[in-house]
Amino acid sequence: MQNFAEWIGNKQILADRCEQRSITMLQALFNKKDQPLNAMPHLFHWMNFLHVVNQAEIGTDGHPNKGDFLPPIPFPRRMWAGGRLEFFQPILIGQVLRRVSEISNIQFKQGKTGELYFVTxxxxxxxxxxxxxxxQQDIVYKTATPSTHVQPKPSKVIEQPVLHYSFKHQQQLDSTALFRYSALTFNGHKIHYDRPYSMQVEGYLGLVVHGPLLATLLMQALQDHVPQQHILSFEFRANKPVFDFNTFYICGDIQAETAQLWIELEDGSIAMQAKATFQEA
Structure with a gap:
């Protein structure tokens, strides 16, 4: 175990702008290209403040080399495991944006499948x-599992964290959709488009659907069902990967001012859980 405590407090400030074109392009991924907007939809800000580095500074996994803003943790698997967001003001088209970032915590843990570092x-x-x-963003680093050791486990239905479905929409994202989202977010991580790398190097069963893409699908579904509400907060946590060959379901249980949201696989297991709060706009 290496000690990366000196990276806590590391800061970064980036500037950007809310652009109509990039928003329209992401809307097209959700088949909503022709919907008029004057403000950025929630979670679309993940297309901003992209980490732009020269090609020579890209690591073997397709990510920028570690050790700039994020610590140089040597584990090959790097995942966006979840996060918590509060929304105070809408971001309007054309506004100048600034993001102030700081590493607030780094934890080492011994998991069931190996060693883990959690970076907040x-x-x-x-x-x-x-x-x-x-x-607040949670990033997990872990050791890889060789694909020869990955054996699909028998399907097991996991008890739902909620009992009521306000909606349940079937969804599947193919390799083209994953590539388009990677392009829009300038995400070079090979697990999303390079099948041999994803399976043979990082030990996955196929191409991995981006965690932020799944979270955005949940947010889009929520806003479709409560269009007159102002979203106050949203938090999500990834439980297991979704692959490009998976059929899955975008689900939600909407109450007066809260919503439980989740990504459900065909075997009933939960790949991602989220919750949101909102009020009358």
Whole structure:
């Protein structure tokens, strides 16, 4: 175990702008290209503040080399495991954006499948110098599992964390959809488009659907079902990967001012859980 405590407090400030074109392109991925907008949909800010480095600075996994803002943790698997967001002001098309980021915690844990590092990053996003979003992001680093050792486990139905379905929509994301999302977010991680790498090097069963993409699908479904509500907060946690060959379901249980949301696989297991709060706009 290496000690990366000196990286806690590391800060980064990035500038950007809310652009109509990038929003329209992501809307097209959700078959909503022709819907008029004057503000950025929630979670679309993940297309901003992209980590732009020269090709020579890209690691073997397709990510930028570690050791710039994030610590140089040597484990090959790097995953966005979850996060918590608060929304204060809408981000309007054309507004100047600024993100102030800081590493707030680094923890080492011994998991069932190997050693893990959890890195927590706090983001404060300003639109025209007014705080619009506060976000806390959880990044997990873990050792890889060779594909020869990966054996599919018998399907086991996991008890639902909620009992009522306000909606349940079937969804599947193929390799083209994953590639388009990778392109829009400038995400070079090979697990999303390079099948041999994903399976043989990182030990997955196929191409991995991006965690932020699944979270955005949940948010899109929520906003479709409560269009007159103002979303106050959203938090999500990934439980297991979703692959490009999986059929899955976008599910939600909507109450007066809260919603439980989840990604459900065909065997009934939960791949991602989320919850949101909202109020009348």
């Amino acid at each position: 990053v706090d983001h404060f996003i300003y639109a025209n110098d007014i705080l619009a979003i506060k976000e």
